[in-house]
Structure formats: C-alpha cells, structure tokens
Amino acid sequence: xxxxxxRAEAPGLVVPRRSRVLEGLRGYRLIAAMWIxxxxxxxTSFLLSTFGNAAITLLDFVAIMIMFSxxxxxxxxxxxxxxxxxxxCSASLGLADLLLGNTDRIGARIRDGSLDTMLVRPVPVLAxxxxxxxxxxxxxxxxxxxxxxxWAVSELDQLHWxxxxxxxxxxxxxxxxxIFGAVMVAGAAFQFLAGDAAEVQNSFTYGGCTMLQYPxxxxxxxxxxxxxxxxxxxxxxxxxxxxxxxxxxxxxLPGWVAYASPLVAFLVFLPASLAWRAGVRSYRSTGS
Amino acid sequence: MRxxxxxxAGLYGAVAAGGFRRYATYGTATAAxxxxxxxxxxxxxxxxxxxxxxRPGLGGYDQSEALTFMWVSQxxxxxxxxxxGGFQEEFQERVRTGDIAVDLYRPADLQAWxxxxxxxxxxxxxxxxxxxxxxxxxxxFQLALPTAPLRWLLFLVSVFLGLVVSFALRYLLGLAAFWLxxxxxxxxxxxxxxxxxSGMLLPLTVFPGGFGEFVRVLPWAAMLQVPxxxxxxxxxxxxxxARTAGALGFQAAWAVVLLGLGRLVQSAATRKVVVxxx
Numbered sequence: 001x002x003x004x005x006x007r008a009e010a011p012g013l014v015v016p017r018r019s020r021v022l023e024g025l026r027g028y029r030l031i032a033a034m035w036i037x038x039x040x041x042x043x044t045s046f047l048l049s050t051f052g053n054a055a056i057t058l059l060d061f062v063a064i065m066i067m068f069s070x071x072x073x074x075x076x077x078x079x080x081x082x083x084x085x086x087x088x089c090s091a092s093l094g095l096a097d098l099l100l101g102n103t104d105r106i107g108a109r110i111r112d113g114s115l116d117t118m119l120v121r122p123v124p125v126l127a128x129x130x131x132x133x134x135x136x137x138x139x140x141x142x143x144x145x146x147x148x149x150x151w152a153v154s155e156l157d158q159l160h161w162x163x164x165x166x167x168x169x170x171x172x173x174x175x176x177x178x179i180f181g182a183v184m185v186a187g188a189a190f191q192f193l194a195g196d197a198a199e200v201q202n203s204f205t206y207g208g209c210t211m212l213q214y215p216x217x218x219x220x221x222x223x224x225x226x227x228x229x230x231x232x233x234x235x236x237x238x239x240x241x242x243x244x245x246x247x248x249x250x251x252x253l254p255g256w257v258a259y260a261s262p263l264v265a266f267l268v269f270l271p272a273s274l275a276w277r278a279g280v281r282s283y284r285s286t287g288s
Numbered sequence: 289m290r291x292x293x294x295x296x297a298g299l300y301g302a303v304a305a306g307g308f309r310r311y312a313t314y315g316t317a318t319a320a321x322x323x324x325x326x327x328x329x330x331x332x333x334x335x336x337x338x339x340x341x342x343r344p345g346l347g348g349y350d351q352s353e354a355l356t357f358m359w360v361s362q363x364x365x366x367x368x369x370x371x372x373g374g375f376q377e378e379f380q381e382r383v384r385t386g387d388i389a390v391d392l393y394r395p396a397d398l399q400a401w402x403x404x405x406x407x408x409x410x411x412x413x414x415x416x417x418x419x420x421x422x423x424x425x426x427x428x429f430q431l432a433l434p435t436a437p438l439r440w441l442l443f444l445v446s447v448f449l450g451l452v453v454s455f456a457l458r459y460l461l462g463l464a465a466f467w468l469x470x471x472x473x474x475x476x477x478x479x480x481x482x483x484x485x486s487g488m489l490l491p492l493t494v495f496p497g498g499f500g501e502f503v504r505v506l507p508w509a510a511m512l513q514v515p516x517x518x519x520x521x522x523x524x525x526x527x528x529x530a531r532t533a534g535a536l537g538f539q540a541a542w543a544v545v546l547l548g549l550g551r552l553v554q555s556a557a558t559r560k561v562v563v564x565x566x
Contacts, residue, residue: 048473056480063489069496071342074335107316137476199320203327211331218338223330 020124027123031131039136046137053140057090060213061148075217080155081245086213087149088169088237092176093209094141100130100181101138103188107196116285125280129188156245165244171261172244176236178265180205183231186272192279208233216242216250224251235264299396300404307408311416318416321366325421329362333429347493352432353520357491359425360516363418364447367410368454368511370486372479375406375455379462380471392558399550402462403455410451434521442532446518449539453510456546463550466557487513507546510539 039046064086068079077085106129109115118128149169159165187201194200208227216224216238228234228251235257242249243258311318336358340351349357365371379402382388391398426433434440461478465471483489485508492504492513503509514535521528 042470042473045468045470045473049476052473052476052480056476056483059480059484059489062484066490066495067339070346070494071339074342075338194320195316196314197316197320199317199324203324207324207327207331210328214331214335214338219331219334223334 023122024124024127027121028127028131031123031128032134035131035134036136050137050140053137054144055140057094057141058144058148060090060210061086064213075215077215077217080152082213082215083148083152084156084245085215085237085241087145087147087152088172088241089176089209089212090145091142091149091173092145092236093180093205094138094143094145095173095177096180096184096205098135098138098142099177100184102132102134103129103184104191104198104201105129105132106188107191107194107198110191110283111196113285115283119280119283126185126276159244159246168240168244168258171259172237172240175240175261175265179232179236179261179268180208182265182268182272183208183233185269185276189272189275189279192283204231204233208236212237221250228253232264232268235261296396300400303396303401303404304408304411307405308412309408311409311412321417322420325362325365325417326424329359329421329425330428332358332362333425347491349491349493349520350432352430354491355425355429356431356433356520357487357516359422359429359431360519361488361512362425363422364414364450364512364515365488366413366417367447368451368486369406369410369458370454370479370482370488370511372475374458375402375409376458376462376475377471379459380465380475383462383465384469389561392561398558399459399547399554402459403452406455406458407451410455414447432520434519439519439521442536443515443519446515446536446539449536449543450511450515452543453507453539453546456543456550457507459550460546460553463553463557466560482508482511485509486511487516491516505538507542510542514539 061083064074064082065079067074072078074082103126106115109118109129115125118125121128153169183204184201187198187204190200191197208231211219211227212233216234224234228239239249239253240258240261243255249257333355336354337351340346340349340354344350347354366373379388382391391401394401425431458478461471461474464474468474485492485503485506487509492500492509494500495503504513518532518535521532
C-alpha cells in the first residue's frame with residue numbers, strides 16, 4: 001500500500017493537501033462507478049427505482065395540486081409560485097442526495113463494524129462513505145424537480161426577468177445542494193456521537209425540503225428564524241426564490257441576502273467538515 | 289404436523305415478542321425516528337392550518353380534526369411500515385440467498401410466522417414512535433382527540449386490522465422476490481403507492497371526484513385513513529356507529545382477501561423453490 005492514507009500517516013511522510021483531495025475524488029469516482037455497474041446488473045429494477053424515485057416526489061407535488069383544486073392561494077402564493085419553490089428545493093436535495101446522500105449509512109456501518117475496513121483503505125473515509133452504494137436512481141428526483149421548475153418558470157411569464165433573476169436560478173440550485181450536502185456531512189458526524197441516528201439527518205434534509213416547498217408565510221416566525229439563522233435552510237431556496245418572485249421576506253431581511261447562498265453554503269461546510277474530522281478521530285471500533 | 293392450538297399460539301406469541309424485542313434494541317434509531325415524526329408533524333401542521341384557514345371544513349374535517357388526522361397519521365406511519373421498512377426486505381434477502389428454505393422446514397406456517405414477527409415490530413413502533421409525537425402534537429396544537437375509552441378501543445381494533453392489511457400486502461411484495469430476485473424496484477413502487485393512497489400526504493376525503501372515491505376503496509385506505517376516521521368517530525349517533533362498523537368491516541374484508549391471495553401466491557412460490565446444496 002503505497003498511496004497516502006488519511007489515518008496511517010507515517011512520521012515524516014508529509015501528504016500535500018491537494019493530493020489528498022484528488023485521491024478522495026478519484027476514490028469516489030471508482031467506488032461510484034463500481035456501484036453503477038452493479039446496479040445495472042438488474043436493469044429492470046434500476047429503471048423501476050429511478051422512475052419510483054421521481055414518482056415518490058412527484059406525488060408530493062400532486063398533493064399540492066390537489067390542495068389547489070380547493071383553494072386559489074396558500075399562504076398568499078399561487079400554484080406556479082409554489083412550483084418554483086418545490087422544483088428548486090427538490091432539484092437541490094436530489095443533487096445533494098446523489099452525491100452525498102449515503103453518508104447517512106454511517107451509523108449502520110459503525111454498528112456492524114464495517115467502517116473498520118474503510119479506515120484501512122487508502123482513500124479518505126468521507127469519499128468512501130459518500131460513494132458507498134452510489135444510487136444513480138436519484139437522478140429521478142433531480143429530473144422531476146427540474147421539470148416542475150421548468151413548468152413554474154414557463155407559467156410565471158408575468159415576472160420581469162432580469163439578468164440577476166435568471167442567474168439566480170442555477171445559483172440557487174447548486175448552493176442549495178451544497179447546503180443540504182453540508183447538513184448531510186454534519187448529520188453523519190453526529191452519528192459518531194449518537195450511534196445510528198440517520199433519521200435525524202433525514203428530518204433536516206427531507207423534512208427541510210418538505211418545508212421549503214411551501215411558502216415561508218405559512219410557518220410561524222420562530223420557525224423561520226430557526227431555519228434562517230441556526231440551520232440556514234432558508235438560503236436553499238426561500239430567500240433566492242423570494243427575490244426571483246419579487247416578494248418581501250417575512251423576516252424583513254435586506255434584499256442582498258438572496259445572493260448570500262453560496263457564502264452560506266461555504267460557511268456551513270466548515271463546521272460540518274470539522275465535525276466530520278472530529279468524528280472520525282474519535283471513532284472507536286465496536287470490535288464486532 | 290398437528291400441534292395443540294395452545295402450543296401453536298405460544299409459538300407465534302414468542303415470534304411476535306422476538307419481533308418486538310429486536311426493534312426495542314435500536315434505542316437511538318427509535319429516538320431519531322420520534323424526532324423525525326415530530327419535525328414532519330410540525331411542518332405539515334402549519335401547511336394544514338394554512339389550507340384549512342383558506343377552506344374550513346375541507347374533506348369533512350374542521351381545522352382541529354384535520355390536525356388530529358395529521359398527528360395520528362405521524363403516529364401510525366412507522367407501525368404500518370407505510371414509508372418503507374418492515375420485514376419484506378429481509379424476506380426478499382432470504383429468498384435471494386436461499387435461507388428461505390430454513391423457514392420452510394420450520395414446523396410453523398410461513399405466512400403466520402412472518403405475520404407474528406411483523407406485528408411484534410409494529411407494536412413496538414406504535415409505542416416507541418407513535419405515542420410521543422402524538423403527545424407533543426397534542427400539547428402544541430388544538431387536537432380533537434376523543435375522551436370516550438370505547439372510541440380508543442375501537443381505534444385500536446382498527447389499527448390492528450390496518451396492520452394486518454399492511455402486512456398482507458407487503459407479504460405479496462416479499463413473495464415477488466421468488467420471481468424477481470431483486471426487490472428494490474418493486475418495493476420502491478409500492479412505497480410510492482402507499483404514501484399517496486394511504487392518506488399520508490393529504491386525507492383521502494380531500495381527493496377530488498371519482499378519483500377520490502376510487503382511492504378510498506383501495507387497501508391502503510384501510511391502513512391509515514380508516515383508523516383515523518374511526519378515532520374521529522365518523523359522526524355522532526347511530527349513523528356514526530354504523531359508519532364505524534362499516535369501516536371495520538371494510539378493513540377485515542381487505543385483510544381476508546389479501547391474506548388469502550398471499551397463501552395462493554405462497555404455494556406457487558414454494559413449489560418453485562429448488563434448494564441447492566453447497
């Protein structure tokens with residue numbers, strides 16, 4: 001084993017940071033490719049589950065459409081406006097889920113001891129954990145989210161599109177995915193402490209997305225403050241989308257915060273990755 | 289292989305207790321599940337309030353009944369394995385690896401064995417993941433929970449029937465592994481249908497027109513919509529009593545049909561089994 005590892009660093013062997021990142025990306029790619037090949041063995045099942053992955057979230061939207069068969073507005077928002085919220089957050093979560101979603105299996109790996117084998121491999125653990133069981137079927141959710149987003153944009157033709165608003169849409173999706181990704185890494189780190197608690201992570205990601213698909217006006221102010229300043233999910237799509245829709249933020253934040261999403265994503269990744277490192281360092285095998 | 293009924297009941301009782309204990313060991317996972325159900329409960333509660341503010345009486349519920357509907361469904365989700373989970377993945381894995389042959393050799397009925405284990409799991413989930421979110425929801429929001437003990441008793445009967453229907457349907461998914469080998473795709477599709485058709489996203493009475501009527505007679509209605517309606521009382525007086533009796537009969541009918549179908553498919557599946565030595 002000649003490649004540098006994250007854990008077994010021989011004294012005197014200085015591993016440049018850059019190469020470790022590249023090692024991680026390379027490892028990620030190899031593991032993900034292996035899982036894609038493996039998934040393709042059962043092609044029917046793959047197609048069914050990709051379709052199912054899209055359908056599972058599409059039905060969320062169908063439920064909203066059923067609501068709108070009874071009402072014209074929800075929280076003062078029309079259906080196309082809610083579709084913009086729904087599509088953007090679904091695409092962001094889908095992207096984060098595809099790239100990092102399997103980090104929530106870390107608790108199960110700690111429990112069954114299979115994390116130990118990952119620690120001795122010459123690839124950063126995070127890359128291994130994230131690429132583990134790489135699920136290409138998650139393209140289903142991304143595609144479905146983008147489709148609803150496209151419909152929303154076509155229905156919102158009364159909006160005065162500026163360059164800033166047009167640029168905001170892709171920025172919103174990628175920065176949103178990064179924020180969700182950071183929450184996933186933080187959640188995985190938490191499982192070193194708490195044991196198998198994948199669902200806590202899910203309530204911030206899937207639960208967060210359920211919340212973000214409805215307009216902020218529906219929720220209590222305290223909840224809005226919580227998801228703006230503590231777990232900054234509001235930056236995933238609420239604040240950028242309010243800017244695109246030309247609507248005021250219920251918390252009365254200044255307009256420029258709509259552009260802050262990439263910065264917020266970076267700011268949450270820092271503590272998340274530090275927590276992850278602390279988690280890996282503190283790990284004691286159960287020996288099972 | 290005839291056994292006295294008492295001994296057989298004891299056997300399945302032990303299997304059910306095993307199912308209960310097995311899930312009881314996952315303390316952290318249960319706590320995390322309670323957290324999740326509570327978080328989702330809060331988010332959905334606000335959307336329900338917004339919707340019922342706009343359209344009071346929608347689906348035949350006033351706002352506090354709608355909120356009760358939602359919080360009780362959060363309490364039942366894990367028990368009914370409506371969002372996935374449950375035994376069928378393990379069953380399918382045993383089919384794939386061939387371990388199912390061991391199950392077939394047991395002096396017990398295959399379907400009853402798995403039913404007992406799944407009911408044990410469900411009872412744990414009901415207590416472990418059901419009670420706390422409902423209590424929290426009841427403390428924070430104005431719920432329309434009944435006070436009459438009989439109503440709760442009828443609710444528990446309805447929950448039990450709902451769990452049997454849920455099991456019977458998932459047993460068919462498990463058996464599908466004899467033909468499909470990999471159950472992931474079909475499980476996913478089944479979860480999609482169950483989330484939508486059980487009333488988890490929105491009470492089925494809110495679904496419009498003929499489509500709504502169709503969804504309300506499917507077996508998934510028996511897993512969530514019907515138990516919650518039984519708890520909410522189905523209206524007062526003799527009409528309410530008749531509706532409750534009708535609801536329980538609806539669930540029982542689906543339980544019998546699906547369990548029977550399971551036995552038919554099971555005998556076809558077990559004839560297919562070829563145990564390879566090795």
